[in-house]
Amino acid sequence: MDNINAYMGMFKEPVKKEIDKYAFVGCVRKSDVLYNYNYREYHIAIWEFKDIKSGSLEYSQINTNISIDSIKFKSGEVLNDGDTPETSVKFGPFFNQPMSVDLDKQSKIDKIVRAKNYKGFYGVFNKLALEDQEGDSKVIIDFSRKKVTGLFLFYRKPESYYIILVFSYKGKQFRDDIINILNLK
Template structure:
């Protein structure tokens, strides 16, 4: 819960929080004010990665992204993740948005960068441009804040999404120092 400012922690619903802990990554899902889903996903292999090497790419064809083997997180939910078994991120992670997704605004701080927009599908690819994780908002375009965050000797992606209207100011609940 370190990622949240103290003032926000009381609004996290403990009945709807869960984690998947693996050797190389830790996926956490939080529910804030019963309206916002917040994903904090740590990628341990990228602990030494430079934030500036991570890119945000738009209008990428994701229709043919398939993995020989893998797993699906959150099957049947609003946001499914298909993960390439044994995914590899060595020195960078890139986010790739499909042609239906739209970025409204980008922003950055000393140890984060990201955007606010609407996402349909997106992938996370490695430094070679190889897709490793595919995410699909199963109900179509969804307002989302996406962040690359470098801190606590590791590398994270943070996603905040909701059915209710909001904007990038939602990141003020996060402890991004």
């Protein structure tokens, strides 16, 4: 990947200078773009869903204590196979409207965060599933090899919809002000 700058505008100016330009990974598809950045001891995943052009964050729900282990995809692909997180994506029609996130029983919400253009939570991630408004899971994000503490956000810009995940990949204490590295205007 050579387009590290694609989502650098999502970071505040001082942070941009400290993004690791050598440990950058991306996955670009017709319907979505997933870029992974490293900043100090943090991993930041920015996932843009290109087909979601409208819709309120009110439709993006955060559901807890959901049985995710029973979700199986007949066909799909695994991103970061064997790594943390391992992300499974179902083949077929993808998201074209705001989605919800399901947390399994081993995941935990510590603090809800909300503003006009984002909502999410700080918490412990074990397994997360992204589902459409009909309840069909299309993505499983699996941290079960090594549960992490992090930040999960639904983020809305006028013509764009994102999921942002921030977590410490070096096992260090997670800062609850980490949201301040992001430029969420």
